[in-house]
Amino acid sequence: MVKFGPKTVAEAMKLGREAAAYVTNFFTKPINLDFEKVYWPYLLINKKRYAGLYWTKPEKHDKLDAKGIETVRRDSCQLVSTVIETCLHKILIDRDTTGAEAYVKNVIADLLQNKIDLSYLVISKGLGKTGF
Structure with missing residues (x-):
């Protein structure tokens, strides 16, 4: 997970896609880093324990996602x-x-x-x- 800190989900998604494309350039083919999702807001309790709203489209969150809680x-x-x-x-x-x-x-x-x-x-x- 990467924290970019933009004000909107759409901005975070744009930055996530750009970062994935940038990092992919350093891998040898066929390794590829894909952007998946944005969590906002996000609660990180500790390693492998977190919750947040799961966004794959900037219009509306998909679900409330919780892991290890x-x-x-x-x-x-x-x-x-x-x-x-x-x-x-x-x-x-x-x-x-x-x-x-x-x-x-x-x-x-x-x-x-x-x-x-x-x-x-x-x-x-x-x-x-x-x-x-």
Whole structure:
């Protein structure tokens, strides 16, 4: 991933295509670097853990993409996945960080007051064969 810092998605896409063409000139044929997508806005938590709006056309984002975060992991309960997915939507699409914070506080309050169904807190794992 490369951070260019332009103000619009269209500018970022243009720079991405130019950079891909420029870098491709240094590779021997048939190696080719292609421009794929722009993430904007983008949250980088740490290596291999990020979320952002995924753009392949400058008119409208394709989807909210998350990698390595609890929304896509299977080792956390449904409540965690739902809370994180809702927060990402509020932060990245609605651009409402205050709303995301209020939502989390409400969920925590409900959890502390036993207002959340216990089925949302279950973590189920399967056991597989271990090389025997």
